[in-house]
Amino acid sequence: MTNKIRTIFVLCFSALSSISASTFMAQESQAAQRLGGLNITQDTCRAQTYVFYVKPVVLNSKDAYSWRCRVYPLPVLSGPYLYETGIDMTKVCESQYGRGAYSSPMNTKDAYSWQCYR
Structure with missing residues (x-):
């Protein structure tokens, strides 16, 4: 059960990290000119x-x-x-x-x- 929880945690963390990175890049590209x-x-x-x-x-x-x-x-x-x-x-x-x-x-x-x- 511990390995399943760890795997779920790692997957969730990876998904959140990629969402945060793509959000940051979108905001950066939309900076005011x-x-x-x-x-x-x-x-x-x-x-x-x-x-x-x-x-x-x-x-x-x-x-x-x-x-x-x-x-x-x-x-x-x-x-x-x-x-x-x-x-x-x-x-x-x-x-x-x-x-x-x-x-x-x-x-x-x-x-x-x-x-x-x-």
């Missing part, structure tokens, strides 16, 4: 706010999540502004690199570290 950086422009903000007098601003260069679209009442794009809204970085990636692209900062303490992946 870095596509490149984001180009955040006035057009980026226009596309996301549907407002003409708008520009992208960084409120804090040491915070990746501090990008905003600032909406102005006049085409001067300076002085008092009406309001700010966040920028959807994944939409920026999709517009630059196509469907399925997504964004992630390489360093959350750097506003300029955003990259796009697929």
Whole structure:
């Protein structure tokens, strides 16, 4: 009876090992591909706010999540502004690199570290 249990254990362990190895290899081959950086422009903000007098601003260069679209009442794009809204970085990636692209900062303490992946 001991040999049968040992044989079953060895077979189960072998099967689990091969499943784990194939899962690891599948995950490794599906690693995200870095596509490149984001180009955040006035057009980026226009596309996301549907407002003409708008520009992208960084409120804090040491915070990746501090990008905003600032909406102005006049085409001067300076002085008092009406309001700010966040920028959807994944939409920026999709517009630059196509469907399925997504964004992630390489360093959350750097506003300029955003990259796009697929």
